[in-house]
Amino acid sequence: xxxxxxKRIDWKVDKVLVCxxxxxLLYRIDIxxxxxxxYCNKNIVLxxxxxxxxxxxxxxxxxxxQHFASGSFLSSGLIGLESEAGQSFx
Ligand SMILES: [Zn+2]
Numbered sequence: 001x002x003x004x005x006x007k008r009i010d011w012k013v014d015k016v017l018v019c020x021x022x023x024x025l026l027y028r029i030d031i032x033x034x035x036x037x038x039y040c041n042k043n044i045v046l047x048x049x050x051x052x053x054x055x056x057x058x059x060x061x062x063x064x065x066q067h068f069a070s071g072s073f074l075s076s077g078l079i080g081l082e083s084e085a086g087q088s089f090x
Pocket of ligand 1: 019020021022023024037038039040041042
């Protein structure tokens, strides 16, 4: 059974955590800074679900970087670097 519930209130906005005690909606920034519910003071225990939730922006950013790095952007960059290196070596 899941310990925490997350709710997507708007497609533009990331999921929010539903406080297990008072059911208020908690934003990532709330949990990151206080680790407890600002409404009822319920302690938010950092389990895998919460850690995944808190890390999601970082992971998304990393995935985006990987996506660009693995595409034609990197291969063309590498070819450029190689030919530059070759020229300077000669
Ligand atoms: Zn609460």
